[in-house]
Every structure is written in structure tokens, then in C-alpha cells.
Amino acid sequence: MPHSKKMAQESLALYDKDPGRAYRLAITSLHEARRQRDNISEAWALLALGTSYRQKGSFDSAFIVSQTSAKLFRDNQLPKEAAWALTEAGSARSQYSYYSEAHEILQSAIAVLREHAPASTQMAEAHRESGLNYLRWQQFGKSLSHLDSARLIYEKLQDDYGLARTLNNIGLCHRNMGELEIALKFYLNALGTFEKLKEPTRSMTALFINIANLNRQLGDTTAQAVDSLYAKAYRMAAYLRDTLQMVGMSYSKTDFLISAGRYQEASLHLEESLKLSRLAHMYIEEANLTTQQGLLLGRQQQLDSAIAALQKAVILYEKAGNAKRAITPLDEMARLFFMQKNYEQAINVGLTALAIKNNHPDLRYLLPRIRETLSQSYFYTAQYEKARAVAMDLLKEGQQSNRKSTSLGAYKLLYMLDSVKGDARSEIAWLKKYYVLKDSIMNSEKANAIKAAKASFSLIQARNENRLQAIELAQRNTYLWAAGVVIALTVILLGVLVHQANQRRATNLMLLQKNSEITKQNEQLAARNAELAALNNEKTNLIRIITHDLRTPLGNISSLSEIALYDTQPNREAIEMIGQVATDALDTVGQLLSWQSMSRGELSLNKEALDIAYLFQILADRFATEAARKQITIHIASATEPSATAFGDKNFTRNILENLISNALKFSPKEKNIYLTTELRGQMLAIQVRDEGPGIKPEEMPRLFGQFQQLSARPTAGEPSSGLGLYIARRYALAMSGDLICESEYGKGATFSLLLPTA
Numbered sequence: 001m002p003h004s005k006k007m008a009q010e011s012l013a014l015y016d017k018d019p020g021r022a023y024r025l026a027i028t029s030l031h032e033a034r035r036q037r038d039n040i041s042e043a044w045a046l047l048a049l050g051t052s053y054r055q056k057g058s059f060d061s062a063f064i065v066s067q068t069s070a071k072l073f074r075d076n077q078l079p080k081e082a083a084w085a086l087t088e089a090g091s092a093r094s095q096y097s098y099y100s101e102a103h104e105i106l107q108s109a110i111a112v113l114r115e116h117a118p119a120s121t122q123m124a125e126a127h128r129e130s131g132l133n134y135l136r137w138q139q140f141g142k143s144l145s146h147l148d149s150a151r152l153i154y155e156k157l158q159d160d161y162g163l164a165r166t167l168n169n170i171g172l173c174h175r176n177m178g179e180l181e182i183a184l185k186f187y188l189n190a191l192g193t194f195e196k197l198k199e200p201t202r203s204m205t206a207l208f209i210n211i212a213n214l215n216r217q218l219g220d221t222t223a224q225a226v227d228s229l230y231a232k233a234y235r236m237a238a239y240l241r242d243t244l245q246m247v248g249m250s251y252s253k254t255d256f257l258i259s260a261g262r263y264q265e266a267s268l269h270l271e272e273s274l275k276l277s278r279l280a281h282m283y284i285e286e287a288n289l290t291t292q293q294g295l296l297l298g299r300q301q302q303l304d305s306a307i308a309a310l311q312k313a314v315i316l317y318e319k320a321g322n323a324k325r326a327i328t329p330l331d332e333m334a335r336l337f338f339m340q341k342n343y344e345q346a347i348n349v350g351l352t353a354l355a356i357k358n359n360h361p362d363l364r365y366l367l368p369r370i371r372e373t374l375s376q377s378y379f380y381t382a383q384y385e386k387a388r389a390v391a392m393d394l395l396k397e398g399q400q401s402n403r404k405s406t407s408l409g410a411y412k413l414l415y416m417l418d419s420v421k422g423d424a425r426s427e428i429a430w431l432k433k434y435y436v437l438k439d440s441i442m443n444s445e446k447a448n449a450i451k452a453a454k455a456s457f458s459l460i461q462a463r464n465e466n467r468l469q470a471i472e473l474a475q476r477n478t479y480l481w482a483a484g485v486v487i488a489l490t491v492i493l494l495g496v497l498v499h500q501a502n503q504r505r506a507t508n509l510m511l512l513q514k515n516s517e518i519t520k521q522n523e524q525l526a527a528r529n530a531e532l533a534a535l536n537n538e539k540t541n542l543i544r545i546i547t548h549d550l551r552t553p554l555g556n557i558s559s560l561s562e563i564a565l566y567d568t569q570p571n572r573e574a575i576e577m578i579g580q581v582a583t584d585a586l587d588t589v590g591q592l593l594s595w596q597s598m599s600r601g602e603l604s605l606n607k608e609a610l611d612i613a614y615l616f617q618i619l620a621d622r623f624a625t626e627a628a629r630k631q632i633t634i635h636i637a638s639a640t641e642p643s644a645t646a647f648g649d650k651n652f653t654r655n656i657l658e659n660l661i662s663n664a665l666k667f668s669p670k671e672k673n674i675y676l677t678t679e680l681r682g683q684m685l686a687i688q689v690r691d692e693g694p695g696i697k698p699e700e701m702p703r704l705f706g707q708f709q710q711l712s713a714r715p716t717a718g719e720p721s722s723g724l725g726l727y728i729a730r731r732y733a734l735a736m737s738g739d740l741i742c743e744s745e746y747g748k749g750a751t752f753s754l755l756l757p758t759a
Contacts (some may be wrong), residue, residue, distance in 0.1 A: 004032035006059050008044035015051050016201045020241045020660035023052040050088045057244050062092035083112040087126045094133040105364050106130040124153035128166050135173050143173050164193035165203045174211055198234045208233035216256055226256055247285045251618045258296050266296055287316035291329045303336050327356045334373045343377040350374040368406040375413050388417050404441050609759040610646045610653055612687055616676045623661050631670045637677040642745050646756035648736040656729040660752045664691035666715040684759050690751040696744040704742055705730045
């Protein structure tokens with residue numbers, strides 16, 4: 001399997017567990033596939049990249065990349081993989097609120113999979129994403145049908161991960177339908193299935209957020225219940241380094257804090273979330289949070305500040321290329337203008353929101369409050385015919401969506417209009433409908449309250465069962481501990497009795513051995529003092545590395561980022577320099593971690609035959625930019641033995657050669673050369689890196705491979721050096737049954753040879 005394809009598939013396996021690494025793998029695999037002109041590997045890389053883009057919230061990019069991937073798979077006669085890519089494209093379109101277009105794409109994917117892979121993971125995912133699209137579209141019956149199809153396939157495949165995600169989605173669908181007891185059952189089943197996996201994922205984070213939101217619907221707004229669930233979700237998202245999930249969780253928690261009247265906490269939490277979204281350049285999320293800021297300020301009766309925040313949110317949605325989502329802040333803005341009795345502005349803003357809905361019929365946004373605000377604004381400006389027309393639209397919307405509260409608002413507006421008109425008969429008819437519907441709503445609310453109480457009781461019962469299991473386990477542990485204490489005391493008592501019986505006999509022997517032991521203890525103390533001195537020296541060196549070798553590049557990053565921040569045009573040179581000094585800092589940290597692993601004896605080998613010529617080419621490409629910066633040419637000499645292969649660990653070998661080439665670049669002046677060659681030496685292959693730097697003084701050669709060694713030669717461009725690189729490299733070489741040696745004539749460069757057994 002090509003390496004680029006392998007990286008892409010690894011990225012797909014990681015996107016829900018380590019989103020950052022999944023994205024980096026996808027980018028790397030795409031570059032390698034295009035360099036090798038491998039269309040199939042490129043299709044896999046684009047599929048992985050589209051998935052990462054979707055998880056990062058870049059839905060337009062995800063759609064374009066996934067569509068390109070699907071075309072490449074189709075061109076190469078891979079229909080199952082093409083359907084997978086189409087599923088990703090449909091999901092991206094759905095999350096961008098283009099539900100009809102997403103439906104067409106997802107149905108085409110299902111049709112292909114029905115023919116080529118009817119009982120596959122890809123088919124289950126296509127049904128699951130189609131169910132989520134219908135859920136966002138508020139077509140709950142169709143949503144449950146597709147989600148149930150996905151559930152059955154995952155159960156047949158015994159895929160706990162896919163099953164847990166689907167159960168969570170089914171629970172979310174039932175919660176949106178108001179079926180809270182059923183939603184709770186599916187959420188708890190999903191949680192139990194996730195716990196079998198024993199590792200955190202993005203989907204588990206989403207589940208905790210969903211359970212917290214369900215608690216709120218059940219009327220449980222205590223800090224202990226809801227706050228703890230949001231905190232758990234945030235910790236999990238932070239562990240996964242998933243900024244999108246962190247911001248999404250923050251949005252839900254802020255909404256909870258506002259609804260609970262905890263405005264000060266909400267304001268602080270909102271500011272932190274906004275900073276996070278701005279740092280990550282997440283414009284849609286920033287717009288969502290800014291809208292929420294407007295809602296919070298409105299609740300606090302700071303109407304002018306609230307309107308300013310909502311106007312900013314509209315601009316942010318336009319900047320993010322998703323102007324239709326501005327309907328949410330426009331809705332709230334119209335209401336606030338109405339509260340200020342600025343009816344003309346309320347009408348203008350309301351009409352703008354209605355136009356967005358009319359231009360985007362797929363947009364999942366019902367308009368009762370906008371129409372209600374518009375009708376009331378027309379009423380108070382004596383535009384009664386316009387007020388009646390909007391009120392009738394409001395009534396029609398309420399009847400079509402089966403939302404009784406919407407119809408109730410329409411009845412109230414219509415009887416007010418007929419009252420002004422003086423039509424008593426019509427006014428009484430509307431008023432009668434108003435009170436009949438109001439009674440019906442009150443009865444429904446009572447029934448829902450009973451349902452919510454039952455569901456809340458089920459949730460509390462589940463918590464208590466978990467606590468009971470924990471208590472039983474603690475009791476068992478207590479009994480075991482007590483038994484262990486009794487056994488230990490018995491053994492100690494027997495030991496004391498034996499000791500007393502032998503004490504007299506041992507006294508004479510102890511006196512005879514006393515001098516010998518004192519002598520030995522003195523020797524041990526001397527050795528221990530030497531060991532402590534060595535440890536103290538290591539500690540001093542570690543402090544030096546942390547305070548100097550890491551502080552310097554981090555300070556450079558800070559300075560360069562400030563320069564780039566205040567430039568009106570993107571400063572590519574500053575960005576490249578930031579990347580370079582960050583890489584230097586990461587290299588230093590990597591060497592410290594490798595040193596720590598070796599100190600603990602945690603080296604793990606995976607020996608295999610190594611193609612050194614191929615490895616040389618990869619490393620030459622890896623260091624091409626750094627070499628160009630110093631005008632140094634890296635030569636892969638023609639003397640390299642292409643047929644000779646070494647036997648060793650691929651990662652260790654690469655780390656050793658990266659260190660040697662990095663050192664050659666650091667210590668070589670500008671416009672010099674570096675040569676990469678191989679040479680057979682009996683049963684060993686010498687893998688050589690030769691430079692034209694200053695070389696190594698003869699008196700410094702014995703210290704060359706020691707840890708924390710700083711020799712007289714210094715890097716020519718001020719690059720950092722921890723003094724650990726060659727020590728780690730030689731330890732790696734020895735672990736592979738090889739060695740690392742150096743030949744140098746001072747003033748004429750150095751040649752480092754990695755000796756490994758031939759394959």
C-alpha cells in the first residue's frame with residue numbers, strides 16, 4: 001500500500017479521537033500523493049482532508065474537497081469509496097443548511113452502496129448522515145427511519161463506535177420531538193456503548209452536551225447536575241485539542257447560564273469563548289457567540305449594547321460567507337427595536353429577515369416571532385392591512401408546523417385588529433379561538449410536565465444505581481483490605497517471635513560483621529554522592545535547556561507574531577521564521593522526551609529491512625527549505641549502494657539521520673555542501689553524513705557522544721542546541737545492534753557513520 005494512502009486512512013481513523021493529528025496527516029498524505037502523481041492515493045487524501053475540514057467547521061471547503069475525491073474514485077472504478085466521499089460531501093452541505101441539496105447527494109450515495117456494499121460501514125454512515133440531515137430539516141419521521149437503518153447495520157457488524165454515535169443521534173431526534181423519556185433511554189444506551197471503547201472521542205463529547213441539554217429540558221438547572229456535564233464535555237474536548245467542540249460546548253453552556261439567570265457567569269464564559277473562536281479564526285462560531293452576546297445584553301436590558309452586538313454578528317456572518325444565518329440576530333434585533341418603540345426600524349429589520357427566509361426555502365428557521373413583531377409594529381404605526389396580512393401568514397405557519405403557541409399569537413393579533421376595526425362578531429370569534437387554544441396548551445403543558453417528571457425520575461434512578469454499585473464495590477474493597485490487615489498482623493507477630501528467638505545468636509555475628517558493613521556503607525555513600533552529583537549536573541543542564549534553549553525560540557515567536565500582526569499585508573518571511581523557530585523548539589522538546597524515555601528504559605524496537613536510498617531522498621526533501629536558507633547543497637552521492645539495505649527500526653534510523661543532517665546544517669557556513677552516502681563494511685552498512693563545517697577538535701572527541709555536552713563549535717546561524725542529540729542518536733544505534741562513529745580532521749569538516757547490520 002502506498003505510504004500516502006496509508007497516512008490518509010490513518011487520518012480517517014483518527015478524526016474523532018485526535019482531530020489535530022488527523023488534519024496534519026491528511027495534508028501530508030495529499031502532498032505526497034500529488035508528488036507521486038498517484039490518483040487513488042490523492043482521492044483517499046482528499047477524503048481524509050474533507051472529513052477534517054468538516055470537523056473543523058469549514059463546510060464549504062469540506063464539500064468541494066469531498067466532491068473532488070468522489071470524482072477521482074469514480075474515474076478509477078471505485079464506486080464504494082466514491083459513495084463514502086459523497087456521504088462526506090452531503091454531510092458538509094447539510095451542516096451548511098442546504099438540506100435539499102444534501103438530500104440528493106446522500107440518496108445517490110445510498111443508491112450506489114445498495115448495489116455494491118449494502119451491509120457495510122459506509123452504508124450505515126450514509127443512512128446515519130441522511131438521518132441527521134432530515135433531523136436538521138425537522139422531518140423527524142424520515143430521520144428516525146434512516147437512523148434505525150444505520151443502527152441495525154452497526155449492530156450486525158458489531159461496531160460499538162458507530163452504534164454509540166447512532167444511538168446518540170436517535171436520542172437527539174426524540175428530544176427534538178419532545179419525547180424526553182425515549183431520548184433519555186437512547187442517551188444512556190449510547191453512554192454505556194461508548195464506555196466499552198475506553199477512550200474519549202468527539203462523539204462522546206457531543207453526547208455529554210446532549211445529556212446536559214436534556215437535563216435542562218427536564219427542569220434540572222442545578223449547578224451540580226448540568227454544570228458537571230458541561231465541564232466533563234469541555235475537559236474531553238480540551239484533551240482532544242478540539243477547538244470546534246470546545247466552542248460548541250461553550251455556546252450550549254452560555255445558553256444554559258442565560259436561561260438560569262446567571263448573567264455574570266454567562267458574560268465571563270462568553271468572553272473566554274469569543275477569544276478562543278477569534279484565535280482559531282472560526283468566523284461562524286464567533287458570529288454565533290456574538291449573537292448570544294446580544295441575547296445576554298438584551299436580557300440585562302442593555303438594549304443599545306445588545307443591538308450593537310447583533311449588528312456585529314450580522315457582519316460576521318457575511319464575512320464568513322454565510323449571510324443567511326444572519327436571520328437569527330436580525331430576529332432578535334427586530335424584537336429589541338420594538339421594545340424601544342422604534343417601530344420603523346423593527347419593520348425594516350423584520351422585512352430583511354423575511355427576505356432571507358424567502359430566498360432560502362431550505363433554511364431551517366421558523367418565523368413566528370419575526371412575523372409577530374412585524375404585525376405588532378404595523379399595528380402600532382396604524383398600518384392595519386399589512387398587520388392583518390402578516391398575522392394571517394403567522395396563523396398559517398402555526399397550523400402547518402403544528403405549533404400551538406404560534407397560532408395563539410396570531411389569534412391575539414387578529415382579535416386586536418378586529419377590535420380597532422369595530423367588527424365585534426369577528427373579534428369575539430377570534431377571542432373564543434384564543435381561549436380554547438390557550439386551555440389546550442395548558443393541558444399539554446401539564447402532560448409534558450408529567451412526562452418530564454417521569455424522565456427526570458428515570459435519570460435520578462440511573463444515577464442512584466451507579467452510586468449503589470460504587471458503594472457495593474467500596475464495601476467489597478473494605479472487606480478485602482480488612483482481611484489483608486489481619487493476615488499482615490499475623491505474619492508480623494510470627495516474625496517478631498522468630499526474631500526474638502534468634503536475636504541472641506545473631507548478636508555476636510553482627511558484632512563481627514560491623515566493621516565490614518561500615519566499610520561497605522562508606523563505599524556506598526561515596527558512590528551515592530557521585531551519583532547525586534551527576535543527577536545535580538543533569539538537573540542544572542535541564543534547567544539551562546528549559547530557560548535558554550526553549551525561552552529563546554519562544555521569545556522569537558512572540559516578537560515575530562507581533563510584527564506580522566501589525567503588518568497591513570501578510571508577511572511571508574515572518575511567518576516562515578515563526579515556523580522555523582517553532583520547529584527548533586519542538587526539536588528540543590522531542591530530544592528531552594527521547595532522553596527521558598531512554599533514562600526509564602522505555603525503548604521499543606520494530607526491526608525491518610530499510611531502503612536507505614529512499615530514506616535519503618525523503619530526508620533531503622525534509623531539509624530542503626532549511627538548506628536553501630543557508631545556500632547549502634545536499635548531495636545524495638552516486639556512490640550510494642542502491643542494492644544494500646540495512647536492518648533496523650525505521651523510526652530510530654530516521655531520527656538518527658535527521659539529527660546528523662540537522663547538525664551538519666547548523667554547524668556549516670553558508671554555500672557549503674553536505675554528502676549522504678553508504679558503504680559496505682563486512683556485515684555492516686555504513687550510512688554516512690559528511691559536512692564541510694569546522695570539524696571537531698581531537699581533545700573534544702571523547703566527549704562527543706556524552707549527554708548535555710556543549711563543544712567549542714557553535715551553530716553558524718544561532719540555532720539552539722540541547723547537547724542531547726548525539727547522545728540519543730548513539731543510544732538508538734546501539735539498541736539496533738549497531739553503532740554511531742565520527743571521523744573528523746579539525747578545520748575540514750566531519751563524517752558521521754551509522755553502522756547497521758545488512759538485511
